[in-house]
Amino acid sequence: MQITTTIIGAGVVGLAIAAELSTTRRGILILDRNPSFGQETSSRNSEVIHAGIYYARDSLKARLCVEGNRMLYRICEAGRIPHRRCGKLIVATEKAEEGILASIRERARENGTDPLELLSARQIRQLEPNVKASAALFSPATGIISAHRLMRRYLSQATRNGAQLVTRTTVERVEPAGAEGYRIHVAYPDGLSDVFTSRQVVNCAGLDSDCIAESMGIDVDACGYRLHYWKGEYFSLEVPAGFIKRLIYPVPQENHVGLGVHATIDLSDRVKLGPNATYLPDRNIDYAVDATARQSFFEATVRYLPGIAAVQLHPEMTGIRPKLQKPGDPARDFIIAEESSKGLPGLVNLIGIESPGLTASPAIAKYVGALIGG
Ligand SMILES: Cc1cc2nc3c(=O)[nH]c(=O)nc-3n(C[C@H](O)[C@H](O)[C@H](O)COP(=O)(O)OP(=O)(O)OC[C@H]3O[C@@H](n4cnc5c(N)ncnc54)[C@H](O)[C@@H]3O)c2cc1C
Incomplete structure (x- = not known):
């Protein structure tokens, strides 16, 4: 497969982005370090469909949660994903x-x-x-959902459209490769490693997303990207x-x-x-x-x-x-950034995707699609 877009992380956000991008493009590769998708934060949460009540006005958390809430109920109904609008x-x-x-x-x-x-x-x-x-x-508008079934739905949508998920593959670092895009260095559990290029990279590596950004030469402390x-x-x-x-x-x-x-x-x-x-x-x-x-x-x-x-x-x-905050720091918003201004075009970093990331996932995917073009 000719790889055009590499998505690092097969949590609910990476899978939602794969489902969204796969509707308009081919050559999408999703990488995850675990044996299967969604084995980290996406399967260790309250499984609540949040309404978007508490977040700062006009923040990404507020906007994408309110939009994601409405989209999620539609996705659940259309895809028969177990959920309940319990309030x-x-x-x-x-x-x-x-x-x-x-x-x-x-x-x-x-x-x-x-x-x-x-x-x-x-x-x-x-x-x-x-x-x-x-x-x-x-x-x-608050409800509950099966996060696993939602992820399965995103994954099947993406793979039906030609995207490929490769598990047990750890991204060690990503470096710019000029006109080819980015060189992605990966390691496998047997100690072997590999390098390939991808024109675009979407970093949704959850707990590791700041380390991936740092491996690209971004000063994560200066940018406020440290998790x-x-x-x-x-x-x-x-x-x-x-x-x-x-x-x-x-x-x-x-x-x-x-x-x-x-x-x-x-x-x-x-x-x-x-x-x-x-x-x-x-x-x-x-x-x-x-x-x-x-x-x-x-x-x-x-x-x-x-x-x-x-x-x-x-x-x-x-x-x-x-x-993105340590004790005593003020609340922070999601970071969802296309990094052309840092000399890294075609790279999107998603960092600090804590709650309400599950609820916001379909809206985040739409937002990322708009950032890197259809
Ligand atoms: C306690 C708790 C409760 C929450 N409750 C809710 C809730 O009720 N409702 C809600 O909307 N949100 C909730 N959230 C937030 C929600 O769970 C997250 O926002 C969402 O799961 C984030 O998804 P993700 O795909 O960004 O990250 P993850 O699920 O962490 O996925 C990242 C993936 O990247 C992979 N990865 C990491 N590093 C590498 C690497 N170097 N190479 C390859 N793969 C890598 C990991 O294996 C993982 O599968 C909660 C979060 C927590 C912690």
């Missing part, structure tokens, strides 16, 4: 938090999400008898099916490092609590759940689910957020 409640557990709900509602309005409805304590009890809150916002890892752990909550019918979120933390320990349901009605947010200064990829965190998860959740006991919480799973 979510953002709950105030004390009077002081009720003022924050008003600012969240205003931000959501500015971002163009479906309007949020303010609910009283009585309305909350009627909808969710196990939730205790003095007020809440109801988001009708910081934040671990997010989950506990499952052993409760009867239907204990909650919607996603329940506390009001978010000030710094937006995470949305606070929330209660999500999955498509089989299991309840998951989390994720918390722990900074990993050494960037160790460690997916173990710290069982001693049970008490802090319990204390965070019992405020709005007062009927639960700590023994009902069980360590479940972990994901690692590829953030």
Whole structure:
């Protein structure tokens, strides 16, 4: 195959981009270091279709999440991808938090999400008898999805159009190769290596995306491309099916490092609590759940689910957020940049694609398609 466009990373974003680009071009190669697609962050998340409520006005996160939310429901319906538009409640557990709900509602309005409805304590009890809150916002556009089935759908669309996925292939570095585009150096698990050229490169290597950019000679510290890892752990909550019918979120933390320990349901009605947010200064990829965190998860959740006991919480799973901020830094937007201005035409870097990257994936793909031409 004559390779024209190489996509580094077969997570939900790389696969969405492959599906989008493959509608208008041939010679697309998707590379991933794991034995199969979607084995890192894309399979270690809450699987929530976000509405786009919290993000800064006009940011890529806000715009691509709101657009992605609408596109995703259409993709799910057309492709019979398991999903549910269950809605979510953002709950105030004390009077002081009720003022924050008003600012969240205003931000959501500015971002163009479906309007949020303010609910009283009585309305909350009627909808969710196990939730205790003095007020809440109801988001009708929030839902849940099977991330694996979505990725399978993107992949099958891309391969039907001639794209090829090659797994167990680690991209070690990318260097400019003049008129030929870029030279891509790859390594295989058996110790062998290879080099090939590609006219365009799309770097969606998730946790490794800043290292790939650095290998191209970009000063990632000067450009603000350096990633910081934040671990997010989950506990499952052993409760009867239907204990909650919607996603329940506390009001978010000030710094937006995470949305606070929330209660999500999955498509089989299991309840998951989390994720918390722990900074990993050494960037160790460690997916173990710290069982001693049970008490802090319990204390965070019992405020709005007062009927639960700590023994009902069980360590479940972990994901690692590829953030552009370290502790104390302000919230950052996604970086999605075509790098002609750095002397690297035809190269697109996607860095810091944390939440809501799953929701935004179809809109990100459209955006990248526009950046590098049809
Ligand atoms: C705890 C947590 C909860 C989240 N919850 C939600 C949510 O509910 N809703 C939502 O919308 N978003 C959520 N997100 C965000 C969402 O999961 C991510 O934005 C999305 O999965 C990012 O996809 P990606 O394809 O960019 O990255 P990844 O899934 O990390 O894919 C990158 C791929 O690149 C490959 N790769 C890396 N380096 C190399 C290399 N050198 N060579 C070859 N291949 C390489 C990896 O193997 C990987 O498959 C959450 C994230 C976390 C961490």
